[in-house]
Amino acid sequence: MKPISMMKRAGFTAIAGLMAINAFAQDEVSIVNITDNIHMLVGKGGNIGVSTGADGTFLIDDKFAPMTGNIIEALKSLGGDSATYLVNTHFHGDHSGGNENFGKTGTLILSHENVRTRLADGSTVSAFNMVTPPQSGSALPVITFSEEMTVHLNGDAINVIHVPNAHTDGDSIVHFSDSNVIHTGDVFFNGFFPFIDVEHGGSVIGTINAVDAILALSNDDTVIIPGHGALSNVTELKAYREMLDTAQTRLSKLKAEGKDAAAAAAMNPLSDLDEQWGTVMFNAYRWISIIYDGI
């Protein structure tokens, strides 16, 4: 297992983005301990959360298809088996790319109903030129929900809660309510300006509301698994919320003045945030172009 501090330094390479390219070695999967039976699996793509125990293995997200073998090896090293249940926090391919592999082994896939629709329809994420062809059969979630559902497993009541129009139009957060652990999906990129998929229903204000929903379930001891970045906590999540709120306030003012994205970005309204938030994936200038239509 890599120490958390090392994972934090690894982060992502610059602007090329979260979908395919980052500092992790090809297909490598490492384990970060949270509790006796809850762990985070890190590597290329979105962070995985996993609960192992007598009732089965419960997986949150599954990275890219070529990583399935290493994910299953990691699950076995934790005393688990291939996933009994799998939640997709949203449809992006760096979180759902292993669905077909897991579905074929009998894993029961759960998600918000919009995730199934997006996967079945196929999608193009313009910001990264990422085209995902329509999925079918075992790649699709079998159980969908519109607001929330609870899975009772391994001594936890695991609440899977939809947060509307946040990172996409189908995000879920996953709350291990007895263990005080929350997987945020891509509502939270720990420490850097997030990708928000405005094209598929995401928005800054929805992301702020989703962060508030997470904070409402949290206390000082809550362990937060972000969609991307190092294992986190409420203090870091609150700082992230403040950054989002600052951006929303400043950009909505420029939008009300009639400025388009290019004109707003040219004014550098978020330049003071760049040093802290703009060095990993997007700088502030580029980030404005990503989020402005959703302001």
Ligand SMILES: [Zn+2]
């Ligand atoms: Zn995403």
